[in-house]
Amino acid sequence: MMNFIFRAIVTLLSVALTQAPAYATPLEQSPFYPNGAYYHLDGKLVMGRIENIYYSDVEQLKGIGVPAKIDTGADTTSIHAINISIHSQHPALAELEGEALLKAIAERFGDPDTEWWLESFDTPERNINATVKFDLVHPQTGELLSLERPLARLSGIQGRGDHGILYRPVVDLALSSGDITVNTAVNLTDRSAFSYSILIGKTFLREQAWVDSSYDYLQQEPLAKILGTKETAYLDTLPLAVSMSLNNRRSSLNATNIEIDAKKKQVSFEVVASNKKTKVYTLPLLKILKIGDKYHPMVNMPISFGEEAKHVELVLRDRSMRSTELRLGKEALNQYFLIDLSAEHLADKPLQSAIELAKQAPLMITPEEQINIDGVWLAAEPSFAVSTSLLRVKSLKTLERSDQKRPIAAFSATDVQGKVYVFEQAIDRNISVGEVTRPVIKPTLSFANSRRQTDIALELSSADDPEMLSIGEKFVEGPLLVNTRTTNILNKRSAIRAGYVEQATVEGLSIPVKLDTGADVSSMHAENIKRFEQDGKAMVTFTYKNSDGLRQEFTREVVDKMVIKARVGEQANSRPVVLMNVQLGEVNETVRVNLQNRENFSYSMILGKNFLRHGFVVSSDGGFILTKQP
Structure with a gap:
């Protein structure tokens, strides 16, 4: 076993030294805990719910990981693109472009209800000869990277409510994660309203990977560097006292005199270091975040920890009343670090990686x-x-x-x-x-x-x-490591293999459910939703039914409300959240479920992260791996 782990360490470190965009590891299971995480399972990669994705065939982005959501509920893979233009050499389509061209292609070549867009345009009768030009945004510099690819096909996305089908141009790109590279179809769309610029769906995952939604950045864990609870980092030559947050997602940097140039999409600011020295920066504006009742700009900057620099997304805000100039949030910790709760100032020496501790397994x-x-x-x-x-x-x-x-x-x-x-x-x-x-x-x-x-x-x-x-x-x-990528490591179940569709029992009803790693909270079809108060509590009655003829009325206390982000062209909506008991295999949990009308979707219920985190690894290859199809 020691030789096995040693070979894994050598492989991982050699890849790290060459700064490859992904690493190969023969480790099936993490050495840190006996039943917890699997880096590979049955010869396939295991991806967390969030992972770094690399553009393998885009020269300007080689070796640069882009955080992406991994979603078994999405049929297609989607990337954020702007300035999208589409042109066709087909005689009947040459005068059209953009949305008008996509609509004309849809009307000319098939009824949307047939899902014809899932087929390629490579056949002679569908030789549209169309080209897509689009820009990607460099995640670190904000630079626009112009690309041009043939239109591979269209993607039809079911809009919410009465929006019908939304069409997106699809191109082929090579994307990598862990030790796999997949030449996959990706649809191009404006994802600026979403937290992650890439959504990895079944077109990438099928036959390649499982998804463990209880983890973020699972594939980053073996190479994570070990920080102490107190550290000094450097921005150029400016020393920054560092603290860590185990609750907040975002990292923040002490900055004053912040000025935003909306036209240039830039922000200028002054960084105040722990030695009171200052430096003025002007950087691309990634986005503006609302925190409480205030708005703060966000930038990407290289921060050095000892001998290593890590690109960190930083919220600029006045931290002069705080004890540290830099606070690392969970997103940065998930991508790069573990924390040794029993040590301080480890960055004064070359940082150890997690895999180097495999023999001791703290x-x-x-x-x-x-x-x-x-x-x-x-x-x-x-x-x-x-x-x-x-x-x-x-x-x-x-x-x-x-x-x-x-x-x-x-x-x-x-x-x-x-x-x-x-x-x-x-x-x-x-x-x-x-x-x-x-x-x-x-x-x-x-x-x-x-x-x-x-x-x-x-x-x-x-x-x-x-x-x-x-x-x-x-x-x-001895060492006590804190890993922000997941929860409840001490009591994790062994991996439960499941397909993206399984038969579950929900409040006594046996129904097919879709396992959706992209959803935070499970969701159930509901009609005739009526809200009322009872004994000072918010309540709701609703009717569940599905295509198999099952019908059941429920009355539940409303424990929360959930605001769903809208796609471009749609409006956000609010849904009541109730508690429902769900059993899948041997796992029986009462979880939060949001109520929505799902009659336009294939499945009347989806199980999201709040249920799947109880040990499930989900395959996009097929359904009914865990349960029998009725």
């Missing part, structure tokens, strides 16, 4: 965990603020008993299901934090298929600090 945790204390599952999270792990509890008092040599901590805590349990544990010692004294217990914990004892300090919870087990650097001996 304990790894994520921002959301569940740990079992005396048979009770409690929510847990890593903390940069505590050394000894801290459990904030609902109630706490100290008892003296004649039959016990040591005092007893009697406390109550709420488990992950909201049930309150009472505990009694002998107090090992007390520690003082400022004016607060915390009793320390040494309970037996169960996680990652193991049992161990560790010091846990106790403190009453408050509105500002709710009940939670905060895991500190002394939780285990």
